[in-house]
Amino acid sequence: MPTKAPARKTSANGATGATGTTGATPAREHSVDEIAEKISAAILEHRLAPGTKLGEDRLATIFATSRAKVREVLARLAHEQIVELVPQRGAFVAKPTIEQAQDVFEARRLIEPGVLRRLIRTLDDAKRERLQRHIELEADARRRDDKRAIVRLSGEFHVLLAELAGNSALARSMRELSVLTCLIISLYDAPTATSCRADEHEEIVAAVNRGDAARAEKLMLHHLDHIEQSLKLDDSVEEVDLESVFS
Known part of the structure; x- marks a missing residue:
């Protein structure tokens, strides 16, 4: 009798393989939203510094996707002013000028x-x-003392306020401004502003819970002034290993 071929089964992602055999599971391709979120998170956590080159080939390999999808991600982030597209040179994490930094805090x-x-x-x-x-x-x-979490959560606090306020346009604006603020802090090396002071968010929330709008607004403005006044100019940019950032 002819030997029966080994049964094949279909995995959750549609790949097939012989029963009883072993092999590496193909990497799942990331969506545009997922890649954009991962890059934004790396900026929020200061793992990607301003001026870092975002090579299409390297990102396509890292995220197991096509260069076309990477270009779509970079175009979206450029629209949000998080990435700068330079003709003939490629994409770079945005490097806000002092004037742009001041504009962000004014906004x-x-x-x-x-x-x-x-x-x-x-x-x-x-x-x-x-x-x-x-x-x-x-x-x-x-x-x-989880510094990455401290930085990320500090930025997310302001986004959360906008999301809870229930206005999608405000929430979208705050997400963009929060990432830009992290870029500014990273670029201008503000050691006292890398995260918000421990008690400032608590005081703002306490005023919100009391319904004291005037106090909450005053605390917020003081909070933003404190961060901006901590900034100092620093034009240095270190080389970053993209693979290690997203591993």
């Missing part, structure tokens, strides 16, 4: 008081719980 001073006012008007128990949970995550990251 935040105009936007964030309005975010707080809207949040206070719509505050409920569920939103209070999310704010408290975030404050607890920040405190835990500080106890563990």
